[in-house]
Amino acid sequence: MNNKKIPWENRPEGCSDILWRYSKNPIIDRYAIPTSNSVFNSAVVPYKDGFAGVFRCDNKAVQMNIFAGKSDNGIDWKIEYDPIEMKPGNTHMIDSDYKYDPRVVFIEDRYWITWCNGYNGPTIGIGYTYDFKDFYQCENAFLPFNRNGVLFPKKINGRYAMLSRPSDNGHTPFGDIFISYSPDMKYWGEHRSVMKATAFEESGWQSTKIGAGPIPILVDEGWLMIYHGVITSCNGFRYAMGAAILDKEQPEIVKYRTRDYLLGPAVDYEMIGDVQNVVFPCAALHDTEEDKIAIYYGAADTVVALSFGHISEIVKFTIENSL
Numbered sequence: 185m186n187n188k189k190i191p192w193e194n195r196p197e198g199c200s201d202i203l204w205r206y207s208k209n210p211i212i213d214r215y216a217i218p219t220s221n222s223v224f225n226s227a228v229v230p231y232k233d234g235f236a237g238v239f240r241c242d243n244k245a246v247q248m249n250i251f252a253g254k255s256d257n258g259i260d261w262k263i264e265y266d267p268i269e270m271k272p273g274n275t276h277m278i279d280s281d282y283k284y285d286p287r288v289v290f291i292e293d294r295y296w297i298t299w300c301n302g303y304n305g306p307t308i309g310i311g312y313t314y315d316f317k318d319f320y321q322c323e324n325a326f327l328p329f330n331r332n333g334v335l336f337p338k339k340i341n342g343r344y345a346m347l348s349r350p351s352d353n354g355h356t357p358f359g360d361i362f363i364s365y366s367p368d369m370k371y372w373g374e375h376r377s378v379m380k381a382t383a384f385e386e387s388g389w390q391s392t393k394i395g396a397g398p399i400p401i402l403v404d405e406g407w408l409m410i411y412h413g414v415i416t417s418c419n420g421f422r423y424a425m426g427a428a429i430l431d432k433e434q435p436e437i438v439k440y441r442t443r444d445y446l447l448g449p450a451v452d453y454e455m456i457g458d459v460q461n462v463v464f465p466c467a468a469l470h471d472t473e474e475d476k477i478a479i480y481y482g483a484a485d486t487v488v489a490l491s492f493g494h495i496s497e498i499v500k501f502t503i504e505n506s507l
């Protein structure tokens with residue numbers, strides 16, 4: 185990997201929140217490339233001397249696709265003007281009516297990408313790249329309908345592991361997080377339930393549906409998983425983010441899970457946009473030694489924003505405010 189510092193800004197004076205926003209948010213504008221209507225729900229990783237990413241750019245026909253990008257500092261991004269063209273990976277080329285909400289993770293020798301793939305409805309697409317130039321598309325992980333496929337950064341008990349959220353073909357008024365395992369990134373099974381939406385009176389913000397966000401991070405207490413939770417209000421869905429800690433060896437076991445959200449839509453670019461009141465985390469950069477995390481999230485389905493926190497504080501808060 186690299187020694188590049190992750191983006192960072194100290195907690196503002198007088199703020200006691202566990203996560204705080206970057207003062208120059210949003211970091212990526214909706215018109216970041218000439219064809220885009222919106223750029224949001226995107227994923228970044230350390231790459232060579234800087235960072236690389238896969239970005240969700242909906243075009244002005246509002247067709248959803250994913251685009252590669254590079255950055256020196258993790259904040260200023262140069263996104264390719266053309267969408268990623270996939271070549272066949274571990275199968276012949278399969279249909280993809282649309283691609284959105286990518287996640288990216290380095291495992292063993294390459295960067296794996298998962299996304300919501302349009303194949304007779306949404307399901308989880310899988311691909312890989314070594315260099316963010318050539319991309320290879322593999323078998324879909326699951327049958328439709330499914331969204332929010334998030335890989336763990338290493339094999340667990342010798343198998344790849346992926347979180348996902350079975351859904352419907354529309355805007356899905358339900359949704360729990362499951363885990364599945366694979367020996368080869370092609371065949372997925374041993375599907376287990378991980379975490380459900382909550383009872384409204386226990387924790388309203390995550391009572392309609394939940395979905396994994398960034399790649400889980402290994403900490404002493406287990407896998408730190410940042411996720412989104414949704415409440416149905418008179419005005420429709422509201423997306424906030426929280427954290428959970430999953431067992432290291434058996435991630436289907438939830439050890440702790442926040443009752444309170446860590447960051448909810450509260451500033452203009454999160455509350456106003458193509459879809460109001462959405463914060464949707466898809467990636468995080470972290471520095472364990474410095475105890476820092478930078479979480480990338482889509483705001484109002486329109487732009488990309490950045491928030492910061494200390495890993496130890498998120499873990500402590502999750503344990504002390506657990507459901």
Ligand code: BMA
Nearest residue numbers: 225285355459462464482485
């Ligand atoms: C989900 C997905 C996300 C989107 C969210 C809020 O179903 O489509 O891409 O951010 O809804 O609109």
